[in-house]
Amino acid sequence: MALGLLRPVAHHNGLPCSGHGVPIPATIHSNQACSTPPIELPVIVKEKTCMWPPNPLTPLTALNPMRATVLVNGLPIMIFGDVFTPHRSVTTNIVNFSCPCGKAMCIIPTPFNCSVLTTEDMKGLGHTRVLESTTKQVLAFKIPIGRIMDPLGIGKPGKSWPCSSVVAFGSPNVLAS
Numbered sequence: 674m675a676l677g678l679l680r681p682v683a684h685h686n687g688l689p690c691s692g693h694g695v696p697i698p699a700t701i702h703s704n705q706a707c708s709t710p711p712i713e714l715p716v717i718v719k720e721k722t723c724m725w726p727p728n729p730l731t732p733l734t735a736l737n738p739m740r741a742t743v744l745v746n747g748l749p750i751m752i753f754g755d756v757f758t759p760h761r762s763v764t765t766n767i768v769n770f771s772c773p774c775g776k777a778m779c780i781i782p783t784p785f786n787c788s789v790l791t792t793e794d795m796k797g798l799g800h801t802r803v804l805e806s807t808t809k810q811v812l813a814f815k816i817p818i819g820r821i822m823d824p825l826g827i828g829k830p831g832k833s834w835p836c837s838s839v840v841a842f843g844s845p846n847v848l849a850s
Contacts, residue, residue, distance in 0.1 A: 723790070753817045803826065
């Protein structure tokens with residue numbers, strides 16, 4: 674077994690994910706007509722000007738008693754398909770509205786939270802985070818277990834959709850390949 678493939682097992686400890694994106698709040702998101710809803714863009718586009726900070730990996734639903742049968746350091750482990758609370762952005766970007774003012778048009782810069790401006794963020798609530806296990810060898814309940822650096826979206830670590838975050842914390846003394 675190659676030692677480079679061993680990574681700490683992820684367990685439900687309430688610690689945050691890695692977070693993703695870059696906060697540039699002064700960015701102009703769009704220029705649009707007055708009183709129109711903001712144009713939504715995909716997370717992959719908004720990551721260049723918006724940040725989704727590290728956020729606790731709190732399961733969306735309660736863990737059942739059977740899950741308490743596989744523990745690492747006294748905590749239930751994460752497995753493929755675990756769903757966590759939505760990931761919301763804390764950054765704002767600016768929408769420039771062109772509105773009538775007298776005989777001319779005035780630009781009214783209006784800040785909007787990036788989660789409102791993002792297609793996947795459910796109108797400001799945040800996007801889903803679902804554990805996508807990268808191991809195919811270590812199973813619990815016949816399901817691949819989670820390890821640190823596993824993506825919280827579909828795809829590769831750091832390039833997954835809709836969430837580009839990864840599991841950031843795991844067991845200090847239990848490793849899996």
